[in-house]
Amino acid sequence: MKISPIPLAVRTTCAYCGVGCGVQATPQADGGILIDGDPSHPANKGKLCVKGSALGDTLDLRGRLLHPQLRGDGGMRQASWDEALERVARGFGEIIAEHGPGAVALYVSGQLLTEDYYVANKLVKGYIGTANIDTNSRLCMSSSVAGHKRAFGADVVPGCYEDFDMADMVVLAGSNAAWCHPVLFQRIARLKERRPEVMVVVVDPRRTATCELADLHLPVRPGTDVWLFNGLLSYLAREGAMDAAYVGSRTTGMAAALAVANIDCADPMEVARVCRVEPAKLLAFYRAFAATGKVVTAYSQGVNQSSAGTDKVNSIINCHLATGRIGKPGMGPFSLTGQPNAMGGREVGGLANMLAAHMELDNQEHRELVQRFWNSPRIADKPGLKAVDLFHAVEQGKVKAVWIIGTNPMVSLPDANQVQRALEKCALVVVSDIMASTDTTAFADVLLPALGWGEKDGTVTNSERCISRQRAFLPAPGEARADWKIICQVAQRMGFDGFGFGAAHEIFDEHARLSSWRNGTGEGCVRRMFDLDGLAGLGAHGYDTLEPVQWPVRRGPTGAAEGTRRIECGGRFVPTAPRAPVHAASAEYPLALNTGRVRDQWHTMTRTGKAPRLAGHVAEAFVDLHPHDALLYGVREGELARVTSAWGSLVARVQHGGGITRGSVFVPIHWNGQTASDARVGALVSPAVDPVSGEPEFKHTPVRVEHFGVSWHGFVLTRRALALDGIAHWTRVQGSGFARYELAGRNAAAARGDWARALLGVGEGEDWLEYEDNAGGVYRAVHLVDDRIEQCVFVSKRPDLPSRAWLSGLFDLDTIASDERAGLLAGGWLGKSADAGPTVCACFGVGLNTLCAAIRARKLTEVSEVTACLKAGGNCGSCVPEIKTLLAEARVAEFMQAG
Incomplete structure (x- = not known):
C-alpha cells in the first residue's frame, strides 16, 4: 500500500494588520489550504483573528487579474508581457524626456513586501530622479512617522509587544483594538484576566467593543486629543511626577513644550470642558498615569488620521518623555500599525519625503551616501508629492503618468471623486493588482497582474519592528509576476542598470547592506538606528530559513545576528499647541463624520469579501448615529439615509450602535463600487491634511444626514x-x-x-x-x-x-x-431547527439567536460558559465584547421578569 506523504506546513506571515501574526499554511489533498497560527512566532504565539483564520477562504482565482491588459480603441484587451512592459517603459520614458522626472509618479501600498518597496523606491528616487513615490501608508501611519522623527530623530517604535504583558496600565488612544488588532487586544485581555489590578483606559469618541475591557473610557470630543495629553503633561509637572534625572540627561525642549501646554491646558476643569468628558474621569486618568510606572500608551488611526495628527502623536510621546517611560520593560508610547508592511515600506524610503535606510531626503550628505551605494545616475533632491497632493497634481496635468501598485485610491483616498477626475485626465495610468475589476482598475491604460498572498515571497516588518518572512506556498496563477520583478523589468527597459536581481533574497541583501553602509560616527558616516548589518550576506538558504527578528539587527560576538527588543532612546519634547479640525460643523453640515473599520473586513474587501464567513457579521455599509440625532434629522433605524459633505455623498442603512455621542456619525470604509451602489465613504471625506505628515483628516468631516426615500x-x-x-x-x-x-x-x-x-x-x-x-x-x-x-x-x-x-x-x-x-x-422557517440569526462568532459560525437561546436556556453568565457550550469566543476573541453585551442584556431581562 502506498503511503501518501504528510503535507508540510509553510511558515509565513498574515496579509492583514500590522500585528504581523505568524501563519502556518498546509496544502490539503483536496487542493485547499489549512490555515493555523504559528505557535513559534513571537507576535501571536499561535493565535489568529477571524480574518487571519479565513485566509484559506480567499485564495481562489475568482476575479483575479491573470494576464496583462492594454487599453485600445475597443477597450481593454489581453496583451503579452513584452508588449505591456514596453508600453509602460516607453510611456514613462517619453513623458520624462518631454516634461522632466517630476511628471511621473508611483503610488504604492503597505500590502507590498519590503523587496517590492525597495526596488520601487530605488527606481524612482535614484534613477528617474524624482521623489514622487508615495504610499497608502500615508493615509494611516504617516503622522506617527513624523511624530517619531520629531521626538526621537528617527522613525522608531521604542517598545515591543512583550511590554503589554508587563504593563500595570494600558492606555488605548484612538484604537478600537478589539476589532482592528484583535490578537494584540486579546493579549491585553489575558493580561487583565491574569492581573485584574492592571488598569485599562480607552480614549475614543465612540464606545467601541474595546471599551468592554476598559476600567475607564474617556469619550473625548473628536479632535481634542492634544488638549487631553497637554493637560496630562501639565498635571505631571504640577504634581512632581516627572523623572527629573531622565529629562535632564536624555531629553531637550521640555520647558518650551510645557509652556505651550500650560497656555490652554493647565486647568483640568477646562480640559474636561473642551474634551467633553466628566472631570472626575479625567482626573482619575491623570492620577493613575502619574502614579503608575509601567504605562504603555498605544495609539492608532484615531490619533493619526487628523489635520493635527503629528501633534497628537507628540503630545502622547511628551508625557512618556516627561516620566522617562521610553524603551523600558512594560512602558512606552506604541504606534499600532494599520497594514502588514507599513513599517517595511518606511525602512526603504517608501514615502515621498524619505530616503532608503532611514536617511533624509533633504540632507545632502544622506543623498550622496545613498547615490554612491546605488551607483545611480542621479538622486531626487527634494521631497515628492504626498498622496493627496499627488492626485491633485495629476488632475492639474503636472503629473502625466502614474503607476498604482497594490492599492485602490478610488475608494481609500479622501475626496475620492477628485481621484476619479484625476485618473480620467491622466495621460498614462498603469495599475498593478491581483484583481481585474476594482474602482481603480477601471481607469487603467495598462493592467499588470501581480502575485498575491500565498504566491509571493519576501519580508514584512510589523508594529514592533519585527522582520518576518512571507513565503510562497501556491504557484503563480496565469501570467502573474512578483511586483519587484515587474518593476525591475520596466527599469531595465528604460535603460537603467542596477535592477538585475534574480530573486527576492538578492534585493533583501542589498537593502540590508545599505542599512549598515557607513552607519556609524566616523568620517563620511551617517549614524542611524535602523541597521540590518546582522542580516547582510544571508544567501538564499539563510533568507529562506530566516526567523522573525527585531531591528536593529547587529552581529554578536560570535558573528550571529542579534535583534533588539527595546530601544532605550532619549528624545526631544515637541511643543504641541492644540487646534481644532480644519473644517468645523455648520448649519448646512451640522454633524462630524468619523470613519473606520468593521470587525471582519479589510480595506476595500478585495480579499476578505471573498470569504462568506466574514460577511455574516456586518453585511452592509451603515451610518451609526445617536437616536436623538436620528430623530432630529428625520431618519429611522433600519431605513436608508443619505450622508452628504461638501465633497460627496453616500447612501447607507441607519443604525444606533449605542456608542455614538450626539453630533457625530460613523461610517465604515470598506464598501466600494463593486460591492455597493453608492457607499464609498472616501467620496465624503475632507481632503484636509496634517501640515507636517500630509495625513488626511478621516476622523472629522462635517456632514448632514437625511432620509433616502424608497418605496x-x-x-x-x-x-x-x-x-x-x-x-x-x-x-x-x-x-x-x-x-x-x-x-x-x-x-x-x-x-x-x-x-x-x-x-x-x-x-x-x-x-x-x-x-x-x-x-x-x-x-x-x-x-x-x-x-x-x-x-x-x-x-x-x-x-x-x-x-x-x-x-x-x-x-x-x-x-x-x-x-x-x-x-x-x-417568509419564515417552518422546520424544527431554529434560525441561527445574524453571525456573532465568525470563527465558529455561531449566530445571535443561537447564542441568546443558549444563554436563556442554560442560564449562562460568563463568556467562558458560552465558549464551553458553543465554542463562540474561543478562538480570536473578537466576538467576546458582543457576547458580554448579550450576557448583560439577559441578566437585565431576567431581573425585570423577576421584578
Missing part, C-alpha cells in the same frame, strides 16, 4: 450575477456558493412577478414559485433547478425582511423539501 426593500440570494440597472440602492455580499444582494427601489412595479423574473433572468417554463400580497406590498419567489434552489427574492414595503441566515443554509442542500418550499413562500 420598497428587498433582497436576492442567487447563484448568478445580476444586472442591477434601475435599482436605487444595492449591496452585494458573498455567500457560500451564492451571492446575496440587498436592494431598495423607488419604482413600484405593477407586475412584480415579471420584474422579478427579468431581474433574475428566469425564462418561461422554469420552476418558479411565488407569493404576492398586493395590499401589504409583499412579494416572495423562489427559482428551482432540479429541485435545488437557484435563486430567491423577497420584497416588502418595510425594511424588516425575513432572516437571511436560514435562507442561506438552503443553498447547501441538493434538494428542497416541501416544508422548506412552504417556508420560502411564508
Whole structure:
C-alpha cells in the first residue's frame, strides 16, 4: 500500500494588520489550504483573528487579474508581457524626456513586501530622479512617522509587544483594538484576566467593543486629543511626577513644550470642558498615569488620521518623555500599525519625503551616501508629492503618468471623486493588482497582474519592528509576476542598470547592506538606528530559513545576528499647541463624520469579501448615529439615509450602535463600487491634511444626514450575477456558493412577478414559485433547478425582511423539501431547527439567536460558559465584547421578569 506523504506546513506571515501574526499554511489533498497560527512566532504565539483564520477562504482565482491588459480603441484587451512592459517603459520614458522626472509618479501600498518597496523606491528616487513615490501608508501611519522623527530623530517604535504583558496600565488612544488588532487586544485581555489590578483606559469618541475591557473610557470630543495629553503633561509637572534625572540627561525642549501646554491646558476643569468628558474621569486618568510606572500608551488611526495628527502623536510621546517611560520593560508610547508592511515600506524610503535606510531626503550628505551605494545616475533632491497632493497634481496635468501598485485610491483616498477626475485626465495610468475589476482598475491604460498572498515571497516588518518572512506556498496563477520583478523589468527597459536581481533574497541583501553602509560616527558616516548589518550576506538558504527578528539587527560576538527588543532612546519634547479640525460643523453640515473599520473586513474587501464567513457579521455599509440625532434629522433605524459633505455623498442603512455621542456619525470604509451602489465613504471625506505628515483628516468631516426615500426593500440570494440597472440602492455580499444582494427601489412595479423574473433572468417554463400580497406590498419567489434552489427574492414595503441566515443554509442542500418550499413562500422557517440569526462568532459560525437561546436556556453568565457550550469566543476573541453585551442584556431581562 502506498503511503501518501504528510503535507508540510509553510511558515509565513498574515496579509492583514500590522500585528504581523505568524501563519502556518498546509496544502490539503483536496487542493485547499489549512490555515493555523504559528505557535513559534513571537507576535501571536499561535493565535489568529477571524480574518487571519479565513485566509484559506480567499485564495481562489475568482476575479483575479491573470494576464496583462492594454487599453485600445475597443477597450481593454489581453496583451503579452513584452508588449505591456514596453508600453509602460516607453510611456514613462517619453513623458520624462518631454516634461522632466517630476511628471511621473508611483503610488504604492503597505500590502507590498519590503523587496517590492525597495526596488520601487530605488527606481524612482535614484534613477528617474524624482521623489514622487508615495504610499497608502500615508493615509494611516504617516503622522506617527513624523511624530517619531520629531521626538526621537528617527522613525522608531521604542517598545515591543512583550511590554503589554508587563504593563500595570494600558492606555488605548484612538484604537478600537478589539476589532482592528484583535490578537494584540486579546493579549491585553489575558493580561487583565491574569492581573485584574492592571488598569485599562480607552480614549475614543465612540464606545467601541474595546471599551468592554476598559476600567475607564474617556469619550473625548473628536479632535481634542492634544488638549487631553497637554493637560496630562501639565498635571505631571504640577504634581512632581516627572523623572527629573531622565529629562535632564536624555531629553531637550521640555520647558518650551510645557509652556505651550500650560497656555490652554493647565486647568483640568477646562480640559474636561473642551474634551467633553466628566472631570472626575479625567482626573482619575491623570492620577493613575502619574502614579503608575509601567504605562504603555498605544495609539492608532484615531490619533493619526487628523489635520493635527503629528501633534497628537507628540503630545502622547511628551508625557512618556516627561516620566522617562521610553524603551523600558512594560512602558512606552506604541504606534499600532494599520497594514502588514507599513513599517517595511518606511525602512526603504517608501514615502515621498524619505530616503532608503532611514536617511533624509533633504540632507545632502544622506543623498550622496545613498547615490554612491546605488551607483545611480542621479538622486531626487527634494521631497515628492504626498498622496493627496499627488492626485491633485495629476488632475492639474503636472503629473502625466502614474503607476498604482497594490492599492485602490478610488475608494481609500479622501475626496475620492477628485481621484476619479484625476485618473480620467491622466495621460498614462498603469495599475498593478491581483484583481481585474476594482474602482481603480477601471481607469487603467495598462493592467499588470501581480502575485498575491500565498504566491509571493519576501519580508514584512510589523508594529514592533519585527522582520518576518512571507513565503510562497501556491504557484503563480496565469501570467502573474512578483511586483519587484515587474518593476525591475520596466527599469531595465528604460535603460537603467542596477535592477538585475534574480530573486527576492538578492534585493533583501542589498537593502540590508545599505542599512549598515557607513552607519556609524566616523568620517563620511551617517549614524542611524535602523541597521540590518546582522542580516547582510544571508544567501538564499539563510533568507529562506530566516526567523522573525527585531531591528536593529547587529552581529554578536560570535558573528550571529542579534535583534533588539527595546530601544532605550532619549528624545526631544515637541511643543504641541492644540487646534481644532480644519473644517468645523455648520448649519448646512451640522454633524462630524468619523470613519473606520468593521470587525471582519479589510480595506476595500478585495480579499476578505471573498470569504462568506466574514460577511455574516456586518453585511452592509451603515451610518451609526445617536437616536436623538436620528430623530432630529428625520431618519429611522433600519431605513436608508443619505450622508452628504461638501465633497460627496453616500447612501447607507441607519443604525444606533449605542456608542455614538450626539453630533457625530460613523461610517465604515470598506464598501466600494463593486460591492455597493453608492457607499464609498472616501467620496465624503475632507481632503484636509496634517501640515507636517500630509495625513488626511478621516476622523472629522462635517456632514448632514437625511432620509433616502424608497418605496420598497428587498433582497436576492442567487447563484448568478445580476444586472442591477434601475435599482436605487444595492449591496452585494458573498455567500457560500451564492451571492446575496440587498436592494431598495423607488419604482413600484405593477407586475412584480415579471420584474422579478427579468431581474433574475428566469425564462418561461422554469420552476418558479411565488407569493404576492398586493395590499401589504409583499412579494416572495423562489427559482428551482432540479429541485435545488437557484435563486430567491423577497420584497416588502418595510425594511424588516425575513432572516437571511436560514435562507442561506438552503443553498447547501441538493434538494428542497416541501416544508422548506412552504417556508420560502411564508417568509419564515417552518422546520424544527431554529434560525441561527445574524453571525456573532465568525470563527465558529455561531449566530445571535443561537447564542441568546443558549444563554436563556442554560442560564449562562460568563463568556467562558458560552465558549464551553458553543465554542463562540474561543478562538480570536473578537466576538467576546458582543457576547458580554448579550450576557448583560439577559441578566437585565431576567431581573425585570423577576421584578
